[in-house]
Every structure is written in C-alpha cells, then in structure tokens.
Amino acid sequence: MTAPALPIPVTLLTGFLGSGKTTLLNHLIRDSGMGRVAVIINEFGDIGLDHDLIEEATEEMVLLQSGCLCCTIRGDLVTAMLALLRRQALGEVAFDRVVIETTGLADPGPILHTLLIERELAAAFRLDGVVTTACAATGPRSLDAQFEAVNQIALADRIVLTKTDLVTPSELRRFETRLAQINPGAARITANQGRVAPGTLFGISGLQADADPAQTLSWVNVAAYAAPRPTPPAQPIGHGNPTYGLFAPNPAADPFAGLSMGFHRPAPTAALSLHDSRITSVSAIIDDPIPADIFDFWLDTLIALRGPDVLRMKGIVHVEGIQHPFAFHGAQHIFHPPVSMPHWPEGDRTSRIVVIGRDIPRDILESSLAVLRIRPEQSALGGLLARHIQMS
DSSP states (O other): OOOOSSOEEEEEEEEOTTSSHHHHHHHHTTOGGGOSEEEEESOGGGGTOOGGGEEEEOSSEEEETTSOEEEEOOSOHHHHHHHHHHHHHTTSOOOSEEEEEOOTTOOHHHHHHHHHHSHHHHHHEEEEEEEEEEETTTHHHHHHHOHHHHHHHHTOSEEEEEOGGGSOHHHHHHHHHHHHHHOTTSEEEEOBTTBOOGGGGSSOOOOSTTOOHHHHHHHHOGGGGOOOOOOOOSSOOOSSOOOSGGGOSSGGGOTTGGGGSOOOOOOOOTTSOTTGGGEEEEEEEESSOBOHHHHHHHHHHHHHHHGGGEEEEEEEEOBTTOSSOEEEEEETTEEOOOEEOTTSOTTOOOEEEEEEEESOOHHHHHHHHHGGGOOGGGSHHHHHHHHHHHHO
C-alpha cells in the first residue's frame, strides 16, 4: 500500500469511565470546524449518532454531514486503520486526520506502541497528541480507585476538564492541583457543557521537521516540570572508583542501583494518593550540546534497565558536531525515529528533555539525567564512560 505524501496526524482520545469522553466526542463530530476527520470508535451506539446528521451509513462506517467519518473497531485497530487507508486510496472516503477513542479502562500505551511499530501505520500516520478527559465531579474518586485513570492522565498532552459546574471552586482547584502533580506538562482545557474548540485539541506534536519552534517547545513544555537539577558529589572525582551515578561500585551510593531490582512502589505522601505517587515526571535543561556517545549511553541504559516503566519520554536535543537539533519521542522501549529540526533558531543550543516514569523513584530519574551533563574532558568519570561504551 502506498503511504500518503505526508503522515496523517492521529489524536488519541482517552479518559476514565464517566469522565465525559463520549460527550466530548459527540460534540466534536457535529462541529463543522472539526474538518475532515476519521473517528475510530468502539461502537456507533456509544456516541448516540443522530440520523439527521448522517449522510451515508454502512455496517462499519458512518459519514456525517459535518464531514467526519466514523469507523467502528471490529476487533483490531490495525485492521481498521489500514481499511481507512485503502478506502482513501480508492477515493471512497477523504479525511485529513484521525481521532481514536479508547474504552474507559484502556491503557493508552499499547496504542502508542501500535502506531510506532506497525510498519504500514508508522509510514502513513503520526501521533499528534494524547487528549484525556477528566471529570471534576467523579475524577478524584476514579484516581483513588483505579491506577488506569492515573495512567491516562500521566500520558496526556492535553487534559480536558469536564463537569466543572458540578463542583465548588475550591474542589475544582484541588482537583486541578492534583492533575498538575501527576502531569505538570499537560495543558488543561475546560469543556463548556462537553464542548471545546476543536483547534485546541489538534496541532500538538512538535515531532515534525517543519514544526514551528514554539510548537515544539510547547510540546516538550520542560519548564512546567520545574525539576531541580541533581547535585553532583561534594568531592571532585579523581583517581579511583567513582562514587556517583551509573558507575558507583557501592549500591548504597549508586542512584541507579535500584533500577534493576524490579517492581518499586514509592510510599505515598500527604499530597498524593497511592496511585498518584506511582507517577514521577522529571525534566532536564542542558545548556551545551551533548556528546552523542553520552546521549546514546544514557538512553540505552535507562531503557534497558527500566524500559517498561518509562511511560513517555520526549525532548529536543542538541548533539555535538550536528548542526541542527532533533526531536524525539518514545513510550517505554519503543521510539519514533528522531526528527531533525532544520528551522531551529541558530543561537539556541539548549537541550530540553522530559521523562515520565511509573514506579521509579524521582532521585533515580534525576540522577540518570545528570549523566547527560558529563563531559569526557572534565573528569576521570568521562574516561570510564568512554571505555564502558567501547566495551558494550
């Protein structure tokens, strides 16, 4: 199958049971401002399609007067998306983007993987963003009761607040504070009776060669995490074994030692529930270009040791010896090919990286990011790093 000239943007719409996801979708597909969109849903009945708005219907597809196309998933997302591509190639349907609605209990992670690892899908589609609905009235209880709800919030690029009229202003502030603790980088949008402007949910990803730098910076949104930079050891590293980071021989002194010890669930704090506290989001701002070997070593080590618990990772990275930075994005151990950013401002050589983890202590993630600040000429640790890379 011949892929489109430009990959079609895909928006993943998720949210826990009762969060207003279906109501939001119902309004979106009736909005003429939505454009030509293919909506992949579980069942037509879930969104209560109105016959007056339907132009044409088959067993698996409904064309609406608004220009939206609704397609049901018959067991397999890949099959549904490839069928849409075939119909578009034959001129039977036309669409410019895709919205996938998940079930209320779904983990968005496997869908992100599918878009990255299925060759035909990866060539024809690109992830534009994850949009998660969060009900102000029932959301706190959902977050307390189900880790799936927390996971959906943690993976979001946009959070749509619903049913805010059913709570008091103080309850809404507490809920928003909690959402920001789980995912500080996701912009929050308040729905008005289930309605939002379609444009606020699209055009999110900065993982495009022609993306405006402002869009890419907003997509990474590293400043929202306000992560403190790891403090290196008080004593400089000289002769002998290093006492900090990946190479410390003493596990008690090694912030990475616990990475290979299997499942870890941090103790909840007073501000976070048990489920909330399992999510850790950290960021790094690195002023100078990173040596390629160090970046590769950092990424390979983190993914090898705790890949399943790295929910999402994204960033814009400047590498020594390369003129333009590249944007990258991954979920667990699966990564989109890095995208060169040739239009990046010439004077900006700052790398910005965000990592969202599950059941990984904050100090471990922060210490792993500290590896990116190592420069081979600065200490004996640099030589150790180079030898380790050569042997791997």
